[in-house]
Amino acid sequence: MLIMVRSFFFCLISSLSIQGTLTITPNDSIQGNKTLVSASGTFEAGFCTFGNSKDQYFGIWYKNISPRTYVWVANRDAPVKSSTAYLTLTDQGDPVIHDGSGSGVTLWFSNSSRTANKPIMQLLDSGNLVVKDGDSSNGKFLLESFDYPGDTFLAGMKLRTNLVTGPNRSLTSWKNQEDPGSGEFSYHIDAHGFPQLVTTKGTSFFNRAGSWNGYVFGGVSWQRIISLFSFSLVVSDKEVIYQYENLNRDTVSRLFLNSFGVAQRLIWSHNRGWEAISNRPADQCDYYAPCDVNSVCNVANSPKICACLEGFVPKFHEKWSSLVWSGGCVRRVNLTCDGDTFQKHTGMKLPDTSTSWYSKSLSLENCETTCLENCSCTAYANIYINGTGCLLWFDDIVDMTKHSDQGQDIYIRLAASELDHIGNNQSFDSKKLAGILLGVVAFTIVLGLATFTYIKRKKLAERGVLKIFHWKYKKDKEDVELSTIFDFSTISNATNHFSDNNKLGEGGFGPVYKGVLKDGQEIAVKRLAKTSEQGAEQFKNEVMLMAKLQHRNLVKLLGCSIHQKQKLLIYEYMPNRSLDYFIFDSTQSKELDLTKRLQIIDDIARGLLYLHQDSRLRIIHRDLKVSNILLDNNMTGKISDFGLTRTFGSDQIEANTNRVMGTYGYMSPEYALHGSFSTKSDVFSFGVIVLEIISGRKNRNFQDSQHHLNLLSHAWRLWIEEKPLEFIDDLLKDSPTPQEILRRIHVGLLCVQQTPENRPNMSSVVLMLNGEKLLPDPSTPGFYTGTYHHSIQVESSSRSSGAYSQNEATVSVLEAR
Ligand SMILES: *[C@@H]1O[C@H](CO)[C@@H](O)[C@H](O)[C@H]1NC(C)=O
Ligand SMILES: *[C@@H]1O[C@H](CO)[C@@H](O)[C@H](O)[C@H]1NC(C)=O
Ligand SMILES: *[C@@H]1O[C@H](CO)[C@@H](O)[C@H](O)[C@H]1NC(C)=O
Ligand SMILES: *[C@@H]1O[C@H](CO)[C@@H](O)[C@H](O)[C@H]1NC(C)=O
Ligand SMILES: *[C@@H]1O[C@H](CO)[C@@H](O)[C@H](O)[C@H]1NC(C)=O
Numbered sequence: 001m002l003i004m005v006r007s008f009f010f011c012l013i014s015s016l017s018i019q020g021t022l023t024i025t026p027n028d029s030i031q032g033n034k035t036l037v038s039a040s041g042t043f044e045a046g047f048c049t050f051g052n053s054k055d056q057y058f059g060i061w062y063k064n065i066s067p068r069t070y071v072w073v074a075n076r077d078a079p080v081k082s083s084t085a086y087l088t089l090t091d092q093g094d095p096v097i098h099d100g101s102g103s104g105v106t107l108w109f110s111n112s113s114r115t116a117n118k119p120i121m122q123l124l125d126s127g128n129l130v131v132k133d134g135d136s137s138n139g140k141f142l143l144e145s146f147d148y149p150g151d152t153f154l155a156g157m158k159l160r161t162n163l164v165t166g167p168n169r170s171l172t173s174w175k176n177q178e179d180p181g182s183g184e185f186s187y188h189i190d191a192h193g194f195p196q197l198v199t200t201k202g203t204s205f206f207n208r209a210g211s212w213n214g215y216v217f218g219g220v221s222w223q224r225i226i227s228l229f230s231f232s233l234v235v236s237d238k239e240v241i242y243q244y245e246n247l248n249r250d251t252v253s254r255l256f257l258n259s260f261g262v263a264q265r266l267i268w269s270h271n272r273g274w275e276a277i278s279n280r281p282a283d284q285c286d287y288y289a290p291c292d293v294n295s296v297c298n299v300a301n302s303p304k305i306c307a308c309l310e311g312f313v314p315k316f317h318e319k320w321s322s323l324v325w326s327g328g329c330v331r332r333v334n335l336t337c338d339g340d341t342f343q344k345h346t347g348m349k350l351p352d353t354s355t356s357w358y359s360k361s362l363s364l365e366n367c368e369t370t371c372l373e374n375c376s377c378t379a380y381a382n383i384y385i386n387g388t389g390c391l392l393w394f395d396d397i398v399d400m401t402k403h404s405d406q407g408q409d410i411y412i413r414l415a416a417s418e419l420d421h422i423g424n425n426q427s428f429d430s431k432k433l434a435g436i437l438l439g440v441v442a443f444t445i446v447l448g449l450a451t452f453t454y455i456k457r458k459k460l461a462e463r464g465v466l467k468i469f470h471w472k473y474k475k476d477k478e479d480v481e482l483s484t485i486f487d488f489s490t491i492s493n494a495t496n497h498f499s500d501n502n503k504l505g506e507g508g509f510g511p512v513y514k515g516v517l518k519d520g521q522e523i524a525v526k527r528l529a530k531t532s533e534q535g536a537e538q539f540k541n542e543v544m545l546m547a548k549l550q551h552r553n554l555v556k557l558l559g560c561s562i563h564q565k566q567k568l569l570i571y572e573y574m575p576n577r578s579l580d581y582f583i584f585d586s587t588q589s590k591e592l593d594l595t596k597r598l599q600i601i602d603d604i605a606r607g608l609l610y611l612h613q614d615s616r617l618r619i620i621h622r623d624l625k626v627s628n629i630l631l632d633n634n635m636t637g638k639i640s641d642f643g644l645t646r647t648f649g650s651d652q653i654e655a656n657t658n659r660v661m662g663t664y665g666y667m668s669p670e671y672a673l674h675g676s677f678s679t680k681s682d683v684f685s686f687g688v689i690v691l692e693i694i695s696g697r698k699n700r701n702f703q704d705s706q707h708h709l710n711l712l713s714h715a716w717r718l719w720i721e722e723k724p725l726e727f728i729d730d731l732l733k734d735s736p737t738p739q740e741i742l743r744r745i746h747v748g749l750l751c752v753q754q755t756p757e758n759r760p761n762m763s764s765v766v767l768m769l770n771g772e773k774l775l776p777d778p779s780t781p782g783f784y785t786g787t788y789h790h791s792i793q794v795e796s797s798s799r800s801s802g803a804y805s806q807n808e809a810t811v812s813v814l815e816a817r
């Protein structure tokens, strides 16, 4: 056997590994500790063992992640016992593992009659192990490991459920942490009724992620998830295909079904290791149908998590009151199928759809009518969160969970007489009161017991389920420091000793220079004014915090450098300057056509959503403006300048400050007047930016001699006069898609509403921009008439502005006029 060792190539990638080979042909093999490596060295495949067992498996793992994290094991249920085992390809291109003594175990079966002349096996950088025909240039794979999922779902992989022929692809858990053999949990799309993502244990449901809401499978807290990933579900008569992609190309992520049946979505960072950004099941209500039928589960009411739907009563009252939920609930009054009504429930994870019926086109009214026409129909709802589609349920309602702000509305059928009953529910009579008092006493006793068992169980669960992830916290801060603190002389050399030729501009915080590091990487260096009060330690901490924020739509902060009193911030370099350079300039603005502008609006929204909803740090930008949006080579918009951001613990939503900083024209009324800021103040600034991008005009310098209006009120006036298209930049006037522009103006107006409560949050904004959420009517925007109140206390402080732009400085001192 011949083993190709392309060490010359791998030296470029990693000086550590010289053992990886790039391809396998029928003349090659993989054996012992030789490995197959993907082209850019992301993944590695080879023989491995688990735990104390000597059994050998052929697996794929991340090459540069330690401790070793497996994403796939080929012969998971057929380990080889001999250490002389090797893997090779047959002449037809079937990978086989031989135990070294002659008889072979075939890993994959493919009965297609193919004619591979020169089969080669390669490991792709997506983690897909493929066999292709070296003689054919059509790029098709004869075989790919992505068609045979293990316990890990990677970006680009497809989970298919084929209604006609099968096979149905699913993730299957390992037996336990040390045995990759097929365990009892399976994660797949259940396509009986409307497709839903489920985890099953054996043949029964273990967890249901809810039905597809047009965006994601709704049963997890998905608002943060959609800032990192995009999901797609393609449903046809024959097949349902589910997949996801990372929005940021650099994100390393995986979804992993652990051996306890918990599906964890994880992202990797060098500083924190694998971080779980969602777990399913995450709480008691996430297990399948904990409250049995016709009930709602709500963890917020723990330990009394189950409640009957209105119009229903516990099937077994006594058991129910001692927190034993089996049997669920039954109707108080049977349906008559004549004059029945519906009771609306909001914020729900919709019930099990495996026996549902659906139509993508039926309106909500017709949905209700259709349900009424069939006596066994018990509930209806919109399919999608944008208020379209129709889903019907029959007979018992199973596995419905209260899901706060992220859930959907559902209408449950009740006998007409029940409506009065529910209406009267509020009125108290003394008999009821006595009953309630008795109930309270009984409940308190039970609660004590239940809390005790609950806590005990929870502890066990945590130990069991989460044990494997403890190691990720062990990595300490040190490696962060190494990557983010630059040597001052390095930066000085890179910028030609801060020469004027390298100067990109001057912001309020100080000048910005372009630099080139020794390895050729281009950087932008912000040299902070020496007057900054902040101590070196505090500064470093801030920088480290900010360097952790990584998103495709944020300018990456690479690190900082400190030399005596001199502080530098080092950013990735953005060749295309900032957005204001384009949209407010009569010649440059031609470069930005409608598609690009809409894309940039989307980019800013995504970046801001990430800042607002990162679970660890809630970042409020506070100085969002067009000059703070930088553009990369592809004209992707990136938010820059976190110089003013405040970091919060994630529970803190609003704070007050007596130091008002921001930029005239972008400040929300409550911030400018009372110094009160929240994520909704950023939403306001975002709205202004949207309107500026669409109109090509600055809010600040907007002159309208006729009406003495600012840009926002101008937009509003045109909107109520029903000629909103006059608002558009002349350059975009011939655009073929006025609806798209109208929607942006509409969203812009919603974002600049006077009161923060009336503005949408960024996750709603993202949905609205995509047309996935109905837009409420806007009312008069909150705009600043220019009268500042003397009562706010204003401190003078350091100033900031866009990284490269000089013409617009942040105001930190507000003058009365
Ligand atoms: C394998 O080796 C044989 C004989 O050494 C040679 O004829 C053949 O072309 C080789 N095949 C490949 C795919 O390299
Ligand atoms: C690789 O294999 C060689 C020969 O079997 C052995 O000496 C060496 O220890 C192995 N290295 C590792 C890292 O297992
Ligand atoms: C493929 O061929 C193998 C052996 O010839 C056979 O056992 C297996 O059932 C076939 N599979 C399919 C899906 O036809
Ligand atoms: C695949 O799943 C669908 C529904 O989820 C089911 O109807 C079908 O029978 C399954 N096919 C196979 C081969 O298991
Ligand atoms: C609502 O969302 C669905 C699924 O994403 C989409 O197909 C449909 O076009 C949307 N409808 C509207 C009116 O936006």
Ligand SMILES: *[C@@H]1O[C@H](CO)[C@@H](O)[C@H](O)[C@H]1NC(C)=O
Binding pocket: 332, 333, 334
């Ligand atoms: C409702 O109908 C079921 C069977 O259809 C029956 O067993 C039950 O007694 C009825 N309940 C009432 C309150 O009439």
Ligand SMILES: *[C@@H]1O[C@H](CO)[C@@H](O)[C@H](O)[C@H]1NC(C)=O
Binding pocket: 357, 373, 374, 375, 376, 377, 394
């Ligand atoms: C009501 O719906 C169920 C489930 O789809 C169906 O089996 C039944 O035939 C329908 N009944 C009528 C009267 O349409």
